[in-house]
Amino acid sequence: MPPDPGLLPQGLPDGSAFPIAPVAPIPSGPARRSQVITLSPTGVQIPLKGVTLIPDKRVKIGDRPPLDVTPVDGVKLLGGIQDPPAKAELLSEIENRFLNKPLTFGGLEDLVKLVENHYIRHGRQLTHAFVPSQVITDKIAIAILEGKVTKLDAKSVVPEDRTWWASWYDEPYSLDKILEKVRTKTANLNSVEPVELNKVLLDLNQSPWARLERPVQHPFRRVTAKYSPVEDYIGQTEVTLLVEQKRPLRFFTGYDNALTDLLGEDRVYAGFVWYDAFALNLDHQLAVQYFTSPDGDFIEGIAGSYIVPWTEKQTTEIYAAYSESVAGITIGGIPSDVTGESTVVGFRHYYELPPIVAGGEIIRGEGYAREGDGRLAWWTLGKRDRQSFGIFHEVGAGLDFKTTDNNLQFGGATVTADSADILQLVVEYNARQTDGSGETTFSWKNHFGIGGSSDDELAALRNGAESSYWYTKVELDREHDLPWGMLAHGRLTGQYSTDNLLQSEQLGFGGYSSVRGFPERSFRGDNGWLLSLELYSPAIHPLGHLLPSLGWADELRFLIFTDWGSGSASEEFAADPLDDDQTIGSVGVGLRYDVNDNLRLRIDYGIQVQQLDEPPFPQGTSDNQTHIGLAWTF
Incomplete structure (x- = not known):
């Protein structure tokens, strides 16, 4: 058959591979696909018994090399042809769909397309399949041309x-x-x-x-x-x-209300990401972010990271952050402002392990579906883009050095005269698995305290805290596609510690990233678990539909959720009411809205269904919470 015109750029001139020397005239029009090829002079329809894949031996246009391979029964590879990718899958599909069935001209086209698309789907982009000149019997040869x-x-x-x-x-x-x-x-x-x-x-x-x-x-x-x-x-x-x-420098700014009550809740931030740091042409990435409260009175800080991808399998990330926090507390019955400082410096080195399951193909979602007039459809019912490459995993290790004289950012109200330092070794394992229905991620991190301040200095911030400790944290996350373009998302986090930890290492409960509907860090635990379940609506494209001339690709999804969490201290102290065991829960609604991947808005409203005990948890007795985040990248 003539080659697909779309394949001509691969070096296949039109008409050069017209292949069949049939024993009967080739029908045209709609009748072609249903016309059965007569495989004998008597007109008896003989089922197809064999398909043989052979290499294309043409060199120049016009070459007509003789067919030097006799097709055989079954599905075989002969003539020195290289094994195709996913060989067993291809041979099995040919056998199941075509063997022992009468061969029509339409079926012959389908057979050739099946072989060719199999190669292309598995990355052999320059492959062409065709039927070389031959007298068709109950066996047929298909030639494979792998472009060079x-x-x-x-x-x-x-x-x-x-x-x-x-x-x-x-x-x-x-x-x-x-x-x-x-x-x-x-x-x-x-x-x-x-x-x-x-x-x-x-x-x-x-x-x-x-x-x-x-x-x-x-x-x-x-x-x-x-x-x-x-x-x-x-x-x-x-x-x-x-x-x-494009120039590899992007800026961003945003707002959220993810701070604790004592620090005023509201935060604004701005920064940049330099994707080709210092123009080294080495794929180094530098990111810097400045953050503060809107009036500048509660918190101010700067954070940065530098990422070096040494190879496709090894990456190092170096990071640092400094912040100054101011909170109004009552000391001896007298209102007073206290100021605390915190610094973090650390690094991680990641090494990607060989995949557990290799192979697969890219599964592309429908993306932004446009209608005839160029506007976006109101609804996109297709799945998100997925890649079913199997299970990829990595190991990572690094060090963290943290020094602070307060716990204001973690729901506490303590500022000490001297700083408390910790040095910890972190060893982690991360995995990601995707399939046609969604994506699963898994993370397991182990933290080992290997140095720092004296136990007395640490105890000034947290009763029972020591410089030598161990805790482990596990996170499991699943995003799953549902019918009609809906999405389900679940996240489970668990932490266990043998010792009392500083507040920076504890599991926090309350806030957007844990249990919505409660203030940020309403309480903390050395040990505990968090569970979040979300159900998302299909994507809506209001701007793309109503104002197509703008060319904006927007996506709006609504969601409902329920969050739960429970935590406790490794060792309880009567002087620290936050060490009591607690369980909290909420339900709520929210939305996610993206425009051109530049503007992102999230809003969640959580209703408390399992509240904190009171007293001594004044933060947990406030009304239901709204959590807002807005980010703009340019």
Whole structure:
């Protein structure tokens, strides 16, 4: 059959592979797909007994090499053809769908498409399947042409989708660096061997800072491939990589009410992410954030991180933060403002382990469905983008040094004369598994106290705290696609400690990230668990539907949730009422709204259904809580 015109850039000239020497005229029009191929001079319809896959031996346009392989019974690979990807899957599908059934011309087309699409779906982007010239009996040969890249080049193109905040155009990443990455990822590229260009492009367009093979789009680079056939030669292709790049510096600002009552609840922040830090062309990432209360009276601080992806499997992250907190408390019956300072410095090194289950394919969701007039549909009922690559996992280790003279950010009201220091070793294991229905993540972290201040200095902030301790924390998260575009999300967290911990290491209960409907850090526990269950509506696109001329892609989802948590101290002290065992719970509603991945709004309203005991928990007796977060990236 003639090749698909969409495959012509891969070096397959139109008409050159028209293959069949049939024993009967080929019907045209709708009758073609149902016409049974007569496999004998007497007109008896003989079921198909064999499909043989052979290599294409043409070199130049016009070549008609004789069929030197006799098709055999069953589904076989002959003539020196290389094994296809997922060989058993392909052979089984051919056998189940076509063997022992009469072969129609439409069925022949379906057979060829099945073989070709199997190769392409598994990353062999330059593969073409066709029926070579032959007299068809009850067995048939299918030829496989795996394209060869004979030249690789790259050039820059200006992004077509630039907006006013993205028009600050530059070429931060050299084209030579792109070509070097391609050659490193595919040893066969620029040679005469088959290539898996689809996977190479996928890797180039994925963020180098997204660990565990998370499908995160590269923040400032997009690479596509242009295929050009080599004149007069079959299957030889020149590839030009079209590289769209934006300046790798993004700014952000936002607001949330995630502070404790004593610190005024409200917080504003601003910062930047430099994705090609110091223009080193090494994929280093520098992020800096400044945060404060809106009036600047309660808290002020700065935090930063520096990420170095040494290889695709190894990443190091260095981070630091400093904050100053001011709270109004009563000392001896006299209202007073107290000020505390806290500093954190640490690093993690992650090493990705070999995947437990390899193989799979990309599963693309419907994305933003546009109607005939260019506007977004009101509802998107498709699934989110998923990648079923199997189970990816990593181990990590690092050190944290923390020094503080207060516990104001963690729900406490204590400021000491001297700072309390801890030095801890952290060892962790993280895993991510995706399938056609959702994504599961798992994290297990172990913290070992290996030094710091004296036990007396630590006890000034927390009764029973020591510099030598151990605690372990486990988190399990699942996001699951439901019918009609709905989503279910569940998160379970558990922590166990053998010792009393400083407040920075305790599990916090109350607030947006734990039990909504309660003030931030209403109470804490050395040991405890948190459970959150959420149900999301299908995505709605109000701006994209009502104002299509803006070209904005927005997504609005509503949700209902229930949060629960229970915590306790490793060792209780009568002088510390926060050591009492407590369980709290809430239900509520909320929404999530994204516009162009630049503006993000979250609102949750939680209703307390299991309240804290009172006294001595005044923070837990306040009304139901609304939790708000707004972020803008530009």
